[in-house]
Amino acid sequence: MGLGARQELARLVESYGNRALVVTDPGIVGQEAFRGILEQLQGAACETVVFGEVVPDPPLEIVEKCAAQAVRTRAEVIIGIGGGSALDVAKVTAVVAKHGCEVPSLFGIDQVSQRGLPTVLMPTTAGTGSEVTPIAVLSDESQQLKRGIVSDFLLADHALVDPELCLTLPPGPTAYTGMDTLTHAIEAYTNKFAVPLIDGFALEAVRLTGASLLAAVQEPANIEARYAMSRASFLGGLCLKSVNTAAVHALAYPLGGRFSVPHGVANALLLPHVMRFNASVSSDRYRTIGQCLGGFEDGVAAVQEISVAVGTDRRMRDFGVERKHLAEMAAAAMEVRRLLKNNPREVTERDALAIYEAAW
Ligand SMILES: [Fe+2]
Known part of the structure; x- marks a missing residue:
């Protein structure tokens, strides 16, 4: 944690590979700090694909779509940047992309059987604290319900808390x-x-x-x-x-x-x-x-x-x-x-x- 902590991202990602999927929402994508983060990753020769479709109270289908993109682009690390919704989608995507499980099978406590792809989470709100929690909350629209996935395997490999990312909130x-x-x-x-x-x-x-x-x-x-x-x-x-x-x-x-x-x-x-x-x-x-x-x-x-x-x-x-x-x-x-x-x-x-x- 610290002012400018986001500058550590490329160094952290490097140890996991050189293909990253960045999970975020449309509001973040246009921001200057976000463009700076992408430039940082490109400067470190990290092939970066952005999934920028996360919405508040994300439906579980968003995770399915995001995980499909992670698989298609052979992502080696998942980077979540945003509020709780983006971080939660990143956490579950990491598991689904690596193990191919169905999202509904993960709801509840300890239903995730192993860790997913490595994850780095960067909050842009303060906030859910999702960067350090083993919890992801998704909407199950078929039941008009918000449902939680709780598992220590969802904990991020790294949380990078840079308060400067909250300045535009x-x-x-x-x-x-x-x-x-x-x-x-x-x-x-x-x-x-x-x-x-x-x-x-x-x-x-x-x-x-x-x-x-x-x-x-x-x-x-x-x-x-x-x-x-x-x-x-x-x-x-x-x-x-x-x-x-x-x-x-x-x-x-x-x-x-x-x-x-x-x-x-x-x-x-x-x-x-x-x-x-x-x-x-x-x-x-x-x-x-x-x-x-x-x-x-x-x-x-x-x-x-x-x-x-x-x-x-x-x-x-x-x-x-x-x-x-x-x-x-x-x-x-x-x-x-x-x-x-x-x-x-x-x-x-x-x-x-x-x-x-x-x-x-
Ligand atoms: Fe809360």
């Missing part, structure tokens, strides 16, 4: 991806399976977000704020591997899968409501979170204040969700057991519905 995505980071940290720190080592990462991510997210949103070129947020995102990612998230993320899944609410927005609008639901069992930890966010007594109020300030304090009805949808969303959220089991307080379907109603 507009205020809106800066705000909601930053709230995703904050959610990772809070859900890890208040997790039923929290561990002391990860608590340290989580609280540092909370502190950095409290100190810098608003500045990164208001002054996109503020490199200190961008650096702090990239660091927070990276630390939040480390929390995901060892502890993972809980009810906020579980309840956010149906919002993304069915109503295409961006992941960070879905988390931001649910976070204070889930925190209130958990408050009776997490009060000490919420106090610590409040302190880390800048000396607040009440962690929930602190989170709400940040969310209002950065413009993510929205309601579900703003995104086309109607009240009649809430019951089926609550039923769908109950399917995300791998995350719900981590919540400090048990969430029943009725509880999930009450949380949705509060956030609606």
Whole structure:
């Protein structure tokens, strides 16, 4: 990690071969920093093919298409550059391109049987922390669901975190991806399976977000704020591997899968409501979170204040969700057991519905 860390890319890639597939999205392809990265690879005589078709909440078919291109071009290394979607597609592509497996067979926990092609991941948001997580989330459009692939074999060979790549991220995505980071940290720190080592990462991510997210949103070129947020995102990612998230993320899944609410927005609008639901069992930890966010007594109020300030304090009805949808969303959220089991307080379907109603 560091300002200009992207300059290390060609050196890292060289050890794996001289044919690379770069996985990214259309917004990144036209950017100056991206062109610089391609020139760097060409300068190192690395044959580089760009797959620039990743979309938010990527459907699993994108991975199939991307992997087919990797096979066709005999890629020896997969480079993911972008937000969580591009990095997740790169991670799964590496496995599918090498082993020819069907994407649906990988959904769930530990369904990937071996490592794929070598991967180097470079985040352009802060963020999902996907560069250091063993998780990829794809949309299964046939079921209107977002589904996770969780396996240590998805972990990147290298994560290159260059905060300069976030300088062009507009205020809106800066705000909601930053709230995703904050959610990772809070859900890890208040997790039923929290561990002391990860608590340290989580609280540092909370502190950095409290100190810098608003500045990164208001002054996109503020490199200190961008650096702090990239660091927070990276630390939040480390929390995901060892502890993972809980009810906020579980309840956010149906919002993304069915109503295409961006992941960070879905988390931001649910976070204070889930925190209130958990408050009776997490009060000490919420106090610590409040302190880390800048000396607040009440962690929930602190989170709400940040969310209002950065413009993510929205309601579900703003995104086309109607009240009649809430019951089926609550039923769908109950399917995300791998995350719900981590919540400090048990969430029943009725509880999930009450949380949705509060956030609606
Ligand atoms: Fe997340």
